Amino acid sequence: MFCKPVKLLPKLLPVFFSAVGLLSSGCVIYPELVEKGMYAPKSERCGDCHKDIYNEWKNSPHARSFTNAEFKEETNTYQFTFCLGCHVPETIFTDKKIEPRSENLAEGVHCNSCHLNDCKLSGPTPAHGPHPIHEKNQFFRTSEMCGKCHIGTFLAWQKSDTIEEKKTCQDCHMPSIKRKLIQDDPWQKIYPKREGKQHLFSSQTLFDTHNTLLTMSFIKVIQCNGRIEGILELENTGTPHGIPTGDYGYREVVLTIELQDEAGRVEDLKKESFFVEMKTALQYREKRCIPFYFHYDGDSYAIKATIHRISFHKDTDILLAEVKYTS
Numbered sequence: 001m002f003c004k005p006v007k008l009l010p011k012l013l014p015v016f017f018s019a020v021g022l023l024s025s026g027c028v029i030y031p032e033l034v035e036k037g038m039y040a041p042k043s044e045r046c047g048d049c050h051k052d053i054y055n056e057w058k059n060s061p062h063a064r065s066f067t068n069a070e071f072k073e074e075t076n077t078y079q080f081t082f083c084l085g086c087h088v089p090e091t092i093f094t095d096k097k098i099e100p101r102s103e104n105l106a107e108g109v110h111c112n113s114c115h116l117n118d119c120k121l122s123g124p125t126p127a128h129g130p131h132p133i134h135e136k137n138q139f140f141r142t143s144e145m146c147g148k149c150h151i152g153t154f155l156a157w158q159k160s161d162t163i164e165e166k167k168t169c170q171d172c173h174m175p176s177i178k179r180k181l182i183q184d185d186p187w188q189k190i191y192p193k194r195e196g197k198q199h200l201f202s203s204q205t206l207f208d209t210h211n212t213l214l215t216m217s218f219i220k221v222i223q224c225n226g227r228i229e230g231i232l233e234l235e236n237t238g239t240p241h242g243i244p245t246g247d248y249g250y251r252e253v254v255l256t257i258e259l260q261d262e263a264g265r266v267e268d269l270k271k272e273s274f275f276v277e278m279k280t281a282l283q284y285r286e287k288r289c290i291p292f293y294f295h296y297d298g299d300s301y302a303i304k305a306t307i308h309r310i311s312f313h314k315d316t317d318i319l320l321a322e323v324k325y326t327s
């Protein structure tokens with residue numbers, strides 16, 4: 001399927017009076033950016049102008065969704081073609097099942113997977129680029145968009161009752177930023193800064209900025225006859241899906257409770273894992289009490305609890321929450 005350059009003359013008139021408009025929507029100078037099939041552009045090409053967004057995306061899990069060793073293994077080296085749609089989509093703008101593309105597979109969920117919409121590059125801002133563009137598309141601001149692939153997480157989000165100011169997936173996983181959308185001449189000289197979104201698709205930075213997503217507290221700690229006993233309470237106070245969440249792959253979070261002596265040395269520890277598959281993920285607003293005990297003869301001590309999300313190969317390790325009790 002090929003996209004023909006759009007007839008532009010009628011579109012030119014309304015924008016004729018703005019200098020930006022003149023340079024931009026007037027001329028579809030880059031029709032190759034909306035090609036499909038063997039002429040489809042690589043994301044690198046988008047990165048010639050959208051440098052910052054490209055660099056964010058390139059380091060995100062979406063850029064690894066095909067090359068990921070686990071995915072390769074679980075699909076029997078890409079034999080299970082029904083797995084490919086969400087991992088190397090041509091475009092999500094379809095009413096039918098999302099179809100895999102045939103080129104640039106190593107890029108996984110790439111720019112055009114999410115932005116190519118009916119021979120235009122679609123986005124939510126009033127931006128008016130020099131390429132075929134469909135601006136102010138508010139679908140990009142909805143959780144439904146992410147839910148096209150993150151089905152289970154989306155259903156959990158839908159049921160969560162964060163009514164007050166219900167946050168979308170983008171609010172948390174694509175932090176806001178005001179900047180130019182392009183970092184290349186001549187375009188960056190012409191276009192103003194806009195309210196945009198970082199393409200990080202990660203939970204790595206979330207706990208630095210929000211401390212209400214997952215909370216932990218010691219509700220009881222006693223020491224008696226050489227034994228310390230206590231209860232730690234965990235609550236998913238603000239993450240509108242399970243911790244961990246997802247339908248595929250290895251999803252684990254690990255709680256560690258450790259006993260430290262006066263000098264801060266670890267004397268003993270207890271670990272407990274929560275998995276999606278085992279139905280032990282901490283659901284939205286769920287509270288869970290974890291009892292623990294240690295043998296300890298000393299006087300003063302500290303108990304530290306941490307919760308991490310780890311990947312199968314332990315190469316990702318994100319600290320989600322931490323709390324410390326000192327005697």
Ligand code: HEC
Binds near residue numbers: 145170174
């Ligand atoms: C075309 C399908 C698709 C769409 C649409 C999509 N994702 Fe993803 N997403 C994936 C796939 C596949 C992965 C797994 C990548 C990997 O780790 O190999 C993923 C991974 C992620 C991860 C990382 C999960 C982890 O294990 O750390 C986050 C966070 C995420 N997506 C958020 C989003 C958000 C927010 C949106 C909406 C703006 C979105 N995704 C839209 C397919 C999609």
Ligand code: HEC
Binds near residue numbers: 047049187191194
């Ligand atoms: C030659 C430079 C150039 C290239 C290459 C380019 N863009 Fe753009 N793009 C622009 C400019 C300029 C704007 C408008 C910026 C503004 O108005 O602030 C823009 C705007 C956009 C928007 C914003 C739409 C909206 O309304 O929110 C999206 C989405 C977009 N481009 C996606 C892409 C994708 C995907 C690719 C690769 C297939 C790409 N662009 C390649 C220059 C480029």
Ligand code: HEC
Binds near residue numbers: 196
């Ligand atoms: C998983 C889907 C997804 C992928 C992949 C993706 N985007 Fe986006 N993009 C979005 C969403 C969602 C928004 C709007 C977020 C919002 O405003 O809430 C957006 C917004 C934009 C915008 C508008 C300005 C802004 O910062 O919000 C531009 C330009 C853009 N993307 C370019 C790109 C380029 C270039 C790539 C590849 C390097 C890319 N996108 C990859 C989903 C995606």
Ligand code: HEC
Binds near residue numbers: 206213238240246309
């Ligand atoms: C209020 C903020 C918030 C919102 C809204 C939100 N998330 Fe998350 N998300 C988090 C936090 C915090 C984590 C880290 C905890 C964890 O790993 O479960 C996370 C983790 C994830 C992960 C990583 C996988 C994993 O194992 O946990 C994915 C994928 C994800 N979210 C997708 C989504 C999608 C899709 C939506 C929208 C339907 C969404 N999130 C809405 C806060 C949010």
Ligand code: HEC
Binds near residue numbers: 085087250
């Ligand atoms: C409906 C879209 C969809 C389909 C179909 C799909 N996946 Fe995924 N896959 C995702 C999303 C979204 C993620 C991100 C984690 C999550 O939310 O489960 C993911 C993540 C993964 C991961 C984990 C990557 C990581 O680093 O954590 C593996 C492995 C995986 N998928 C394998 C498969 C296999 C095998 C199939 C076919 C049986 C398949 N997927 C089909 C959407 C899909």
